[in-house]
Amino acid sequence: DVKVTQSSRYLVKRTGEKVFLECVQDMDHENMFWYRQDPGLGLRLIYFSYDVKMKEKGDIPEGYSVSREKKERFSLILESASTNQTSMYLCASSPAGGVYTDTQYFGPGTRLTVL
Amino acid sequence: GEDVEQSLFLSVREGDSSVINCTYTDSSSTYLYWYKQEPGAGLQLLTYIFSNMDMKQDQRLTVLLNKKDKHLSLRIADTQTGDSAIYFCAESPGTASKLTFGTGTRLQVTL
Numbered sequence: 001d002v003k004v005t006q007s008s009r010y011l012v013k014r015t016g017e018k019v020f021l022e023c024v025q026d027m028d029h030e031n032m033f034w035y036r037q038d039p040g041l042g043l044r045l046i047y048f049s050y051d052v053k054m055k056e057k058g059d060i061p062e063g064y065s066v067s068r069e070k071k072e073r074f075s076l077i078l079e080s081a082s083t084n085q086t087s088m089y090l091c092a093s094s095p096a097g098g099v100y101t102d103t104q105y106f107g108p109g110t111r112l113t114v115l
Numbered sequence: 116g117e118d119v120e121q122s123l124f125l126s127v128r129e130g131d132s133s134v135i136n137c138t139y140t141d142s143s144s145t146y147l148y149w150y151k152q153e154p155g156a157g158l159q160l161l162t163y164i165f166s167n168m169d170m171k172q173d174q175r176l177t178v179l180l181n182k183k184d185k186h187l188s189l190r191i192a193d194t195q196t197g198d199s200a201i202y203f204c205a206e207s208p209g210t211a212s213k214l215t216f217g218t219g220t221r222l223q224v225t226l
Contacts (some may be wrong), residue, residue, distance in 0.1 A: 004157070035216075038120065040123065042218035043158075058213075090157055101149070106157035106216060 002052035003027070004107035008090055012113045019078040021110050023091030032074035033104065034058075034066065037088040049074055050096070081114045088112075119206055119217035126223045133191040135220045137204035140185065144206040147180060148214065149189045152201040161189075161202075191222075199224045 007022035026031065031050055032106050035043040045058030048067040054104075055066050063085060067075045074093075078085055092104040118140045127133045135152045138146070145166050152156040164178045164187075170177045177190040187204055201221050205214040 040122075040218060042119075043214065043216040072172045077218075092158075103160055103163065104158075106159070108155075108176065 004091055004093055004105050006110050007027075008110050009108060010111050010113075013078075013081050016081060017078075017081050017114075019081050019112065019114075021076040021078075021089055021112070022036075023074045023076070023107055024072055024094075025074075025093040025105070026072065027093065027095070027105070028071065029093035029106065030070065030071070031094040031104075033092040034074065034076045035063075035090045035110070036060070036090065037090055038101040040056075043090065046076065056086075074101050081112075081115050086112060086114045119204060119215050121202075121204060121220045123218065124161065124221050124223070124226060125193050129194060129196060129224055131194055133189075133194045133198065133222055135189045135191075135204075135222065137187040137189075137217050138185055139187065139206045139215075139217075140202075141206055141208065141215070142185070143175070143208045146207045147187050148205040148207070150203040150205060150216075152165075152219070154200070154202065154207040158203060164215075170201075172174075194222075194224050196224045198222060219222050 016067045033048040034046045044060050049055045049068045055091045065077045088109050090109045091107040121137050134148040142147045149161040152158045152159050175192045179188045204221045205216045
């Protein structure tokens with residue numbers, strides 16, 4: 001089974017802090033994604049990566065950055081956390097190529113609260 | 116850009132059928148997906164359908180696609196309390212690996 005793990009289920013940070021959210025997948029997937037989920041807005045793509053050291057902006061990248069130094073790990077960084085970044089953050093991965101290219105596998109999510 | 120819309124809430128009685136609807140705008144959508152999110156968990160892929168199909172059945176789940184109207188539905192037969200969750204539809208053009216998700220429909224199953 002594909003397994004996507006996220007470093008924390010719950011996180012509480014203060015405004016202005018630097019926050020790191022880590023995601024690890026164990027299926028050698030090329031593609032990795034970070035979303036945030038807010039009630040009534042569904043999932044919105046923050047950043048994604050097709051390969052190591054590659055990154056692309058999603059629909060709402062402002063206030064976030066990412067790092068992918070190893071294939072299995074994709075980190076989301078909030079340089080200076082703000083209260084409007086309080087949300088559920090979901091990481092996903094998918095393989096490259098073939099029929100199942102777009103089937104994404106999700107981690108359990110990190111609920112971040114910024115005070 | 117692409118847009119995917121769903122109603123936010125649906126309530127059904129245990130044993131009845133549930134029908135969750137989704138509309139999308141991208142005419143180049145190649146794959147359409149249904150994901151389920153149980154409380155406190157990430158999203159789990161339920162089923163998918165290619166745009167050249169109009170129906171797919173998988174045990175209690177039936178997916179119907181009306182490509183002309185850009186309308187996708189998920190029917191759950193004999194709905195159980197364990198089906199209570201948020202259901203997301205998503206679409207992809209099949210080339211960029213990016214999915215566009217709907218807002219999610221919260222399904223509540225009552226006794």
